Amino acid sequence: MLRTIQQALEALIGQELATRGWENLARLEVPPHRQWGDLAWAGALPLAKALRQPPRLIGEQLAQALGARLAQEQEGSALAFLHPQVRVDGPGFLNFRLKRGAVLAEALRADPWQRAPRGEKIIVEHTNINPNKAAHIGHLRNAVLGDVLVRCLRFLGYPVEVQNYIDDTGVQVADVVVGFLFLPEEELVQATAATWPGLASRQQILAELVQRWEQGGLLVPANPEADFDDLCWDLYPRVTRWYEENPQGLARRGQVLHALEAGPPTGITLRQVLAELATGHPSDGALACLGMVVAEANLRCHLHTMGELGIAYDVLPHESDVLRRGLWQRAFELLRRCGCIHQEKEGKNAGCWVMPLAEAPEFAGLAEADKILVRSNGTVTYTGKDIAYQLWKLGLLWDEDGSRCDFGYKPFARWEQAGPAAPVRYGQGPRVVYRTTAEPHPYTEVSFGGGRRVFNVIDVRQTYPQKVVREAVRALGFAEAAENSVHFSYEMVALTPKAVHQLEASLGISFGLLPEEEEKPFVEMSGRRGIGVKANALLRTLREEAEKAIRGRLASGQKPQALQERAHAIAVGALRYQMARQGRNRVLAFDFADALAFEGDTGPYLQYAAVRTRKIFDKLHQAGLAGSAEADGQAVEGMEVPDDLWELAFGCLRTQEVVEKAVASLEFSLLTGHARELAQAFSNLYHRYPVLHAESDQARCLRRAVFRLFSRTQELILEELLGIPIPEEM
């Protein structure tokens, strides 16, 4: 509603400017201090020079005219919410005031947000974790930013499709396969000891793997303590170290990689594979099958981890299917026919298919102006496959016969979510996450891809390949689609050296930081070195700390109610807020003390304010004083609303504007900052203005009205937009 009023006033100012023949500078802003007013126009200042008049004089002429127009407004029009008195302040600002009681009444009568559907489908791709080890806090930043974007876009009315791309044929998965099959047995046994203790040989470990897979034990939810990703986390660094000491091992990687690209043969069972693996000379089919198991098991662990944070997906496009469904082949044809790529005949790139970039202005000054899409051995680079995937996302891949070039699909898992910020539970429920398949589309009821706009949530280090993808779309003649391909880039999560040492102490190992790394403010996480804070481990620690805090607040002898749920909500709140509150272009130097803080500028602070608001209404209800939104609105209509209460109410009404700005700039620190300001304003009022024990019915009614609006707003921002659950109690 605030937006409607603002637009109406801008139109009115525009008319007044036009009748005078003055430049149309009708944009309104919000004054920094509420006592000055609610909406402000600064246009008199730039006009002053052109008109050769003092800005205050210009302001006063307009103020008088506008005041007269506003005084004539009929009840019910947007402009009728504005006071006819228009003030000129400072050097020439025009300050407008809202009729506070009337605005508050209107906000309570109806949902103050405009939730009308708008726009065409938007695709958001996020998470994209290599399915070869556990998720770490860097992946959390990606997933939380992507998820908050999705939530904000949906609030604004856009249809959104969430994709989590799975690189199931890459080097990283291959390395874990190598770890299981070719790493010296002693190393493998050591790597698995922490997660699956008591296994003494490769044969036993592989047998355990197969048994767990067949029982669904590698999967969520049969085993809620899904731990296969933890095992891989320990195994993967040992493989990279083994390569360093045994370069001939890299041949194994190549072999597995080749097998992964070819894919597993149909009809092969893991039992048969196990028998073959035992021989020590597995076929490519067996390698591919094991790779598939590794990727899927890790993926299920990742879905579970993100599900704990309330993050879900619509579809899981697999890189293998980009090749096997012919998406890449189609994209390659398009690129070749357009002359966007060519095969090098000589030089260091001889035999490769390359895309020249020297012509594109974005790539000015590059030493290497060509990007290789097909290697000399005929395999496709990640960027090549990403181009095909991007074209599909934009709905630009068509077969010769004019039909869409598309993946096949099948259901991957069912899921449910009890509330907007509740954990996502897999295994049953009404919702389905699909995965792509190599077979043609057997599920005609689902349709994915073909978005009008596409957001790729990927860290800043991948800016260059993202630009290449975008340039390929442009070079194919899809200039508008290229404009609508947005790289949502964010800086990495790193660890302070102190945090690394704390990890070392808790794990009883040494990462061997170099002296120059010790001097740096932060150290990059590295899956290859095993340096990183695992998402699950952090969440567990947060839950434990939250439990301690809850227990510490209880009177002696009192038993905590729903301890697990409350601790989980607080842990998720702390984690999601920390990820969302920081500007995306800033390295997040992870520190345990910061991450575990529950006071001050944290998620739990916001949750606490929300819990207190709910408690007020609980108590009012018990006392028979709860009233209703409608009745409060009516009563408040003609009341004077003091500055402090109005500040909170007005702030609540600005939420939609804040969400739009956050989405436009992809800066969710704007939204977290807004939420914190509201919570601070509320907390202050909470101490000064009792509701249940108010001095008069009138005072109670006014406070109740403002707090009701705050409560609704806070639930929207926390649960629906930021995905932060509000616990029953704290």
Place this chain on the structure above:
RNA sequence: CUGCCUGUAGCUCAGCUGGAUAGAGCAAGGGACUUCUAAUCCCUGGGUCAGAGGUUCGAAUCCUCUCAGGCAGGCCA
């Protein structure tokens, strides 16, 4: 070498398309629980917005240069 990002209080960070007196939290000191939960609130101190020019009625915000730090420029992703 080239390009991008970052530099704001002792520390960690906000500051929206230029707008009125640059804000939080932590840390330090003081105060408020027989009251709708003290994970809270109030008060105090703390700033060369990296530096220098420029544009503008007005600059932390835009432009140029300098300094410092980070990332990228793979037949890895």
